[in-house]
Amino acid sequence: MKQLILDVRPDFTPSLANFVPGDNAPLIAALREQLSRRDGSLLYIWGPTGSGRSHLLLAAIAEIQGQRPSRLVSDGDDMASPGDQGLLCVDDLGAQSEASLAELFRILINARERQQSLIVAGSEPPASLVMRDDVSSRIAQGLIFEMRPLTDEQKIETLMQHADSRGMRFTREMVGYLLRRSRRDLPWLMAVLDALDEASLSLGRPITLPLLREILRAE
Missing domain, CATH: 3.40.50.300 (P-loop containing nucleotide triphosphate hydrolases)
Known part of the structure; x- marks a missing residue:
């Protein structure tokens, strides 16, 4: 199980396409x-x-x-x-x-x-x-x-939209936990969501707060 988590841990290459501009x-x-x-x-x-x-x-x-x-x-x-x-x-x-x-x-x-x-x-x-x-x-x-950083509310809304686009059942409670316990740059946060979705599919487990904690420990 640990290796499966490591195989889908967040990994992304910065690009203009995955930068959320907000007010920029x-x-x-x-x-x-x-x-x-x-x-x-x-x-x-x-x-x-x-x-x-x-x-x-x-x-x-x-x-x-x-x-x-x-x-x-x-x-x-x-x-x-x-x-x-x-x-x-x-x-x-x-x-x-x-x-x-x-x-x-x-x-x-x-x-x-x-x-x-x-x-x-x-x-x-x-x-x-x-x-x-x-x-x-x-x-x-x-x-x-x-540079005008995204507000927490802008990050929450963007993450919820990203989760919805992938058909993920991701709660605002989980988004709040992610913002408190992880890096706060948005591309990384979105990569965590992608990794969480992949882990859920690979392990046959629902998307839950415990699974999110395992993903974050695998960073």
Whole structure:
């Protein structure tokens, strides 16, 4: 039984298709436009941890896979140019080292000539970034969007609709438990529901709170 649970544990790849925009529809439209630009332009996305910034950067890279060079800089990666006509995505700008920021400045200066574009994410608006002025001023010249996290009620309604679309009998009590005991980013929560449905079918067990607890322990 444990192996069956592990076989259907949540697993998903961030994409624009599985990102629920909520109040962020204008941001998603701007991001899609940015994916096709090769004019040295920059899109800056800011918002708190868990708002979906990293999801969008990973989704952006996946969206253009095979169409143009791309590079994602995150978690201490070295800053480097994506190449001519490339897209550079930089996550958690405020955590980048001085050396990385110096290289980012060079990339920004040459981006138009090399027909590149950038999508950068951080936890603060440009005016609040504590970093070298030449980088923050360049960031401030780009297109800026604040991420607007989904409210709990929006998450509950989305999850209930997702469960209903799969013919699942999923109660609001179970949704509340899921929100309290699991990661709170919506794609992950929806992946948990998918895993719960698969486990129910594989094990021949009804969808219940105990089964949900087993799924979450298998994360």
